[in-house]
Amino acid sequence: MKKGLVIVLISLLFLAGCEENNVVEIDGEKVNTKEMVHEHCSRQGTLEGGEVSLNYDIYYTGEILNIVRSIEKVSSTDSSILDDYEKAYKDIHAHYKNIKNYETEVIRTDDSVTSTILINYDKLIFKL
Numbered sequence: 001m002k003k004g005l006v007i008v009l010i011s012l013l014f015l016a017g018c019e020e021n022n023v024v025e026i027d028g029e030k031v032n033t034k035e036m037v038h039e040h041c042s043r044q045g046t047l048e049g050g051e052v053s054l055n056y057d058i059y060y061t062g063e064i065l066n067i068v069r070s071i072e073k074v075s076s077t078d079s080s081i082l083d084d085y086e087k088a089y090k091d092i093h094a095h096y097k098n099i100k101n102y103e104t105e106v107i108r109t110d111d112s113v114t115s116t117i118l119i120n121y122d123k124l125i126f127k128l
Helices: 002-017 079-094
Strands: 021-025 029-032 037-047 050-061 065-073 103-108 113-120
Touching: 021 065, 021 113, 065 079, 079 103, 079 113
Parallel strands: none
Antiparallel strands: 021 029, 037 050, 050 065, 065 113, 103 113
16 A cells, blocks of 8 residues: 555656756747757856856757757956856847847846847848
């Protein structure tokens, strides 16, 4: 009886805890990623006066790249470092502001700057 209960509990935890989110939302449209392969890459590092966290999610089918989500975060107590990275990220993002299905965002806090880029390569549309 105990063995059966343990198997049921483990099965429930596995099913509830391992459910994947198969949807990515870009420009207000939900993209079903269930049939795509999802890879996550991350790296931590340091820079003079701060730390860097880089996270990338890629979704692809076969040899076709479908979606990329990039989240780069620079953390520092030196506001001049954060000012430089905030300006650099905003300058880079400005080049892509008129592209549909290419979302960018820069978030500044007291001790960090985060750059987020989300691209749906399947539906890139340039707005002139």
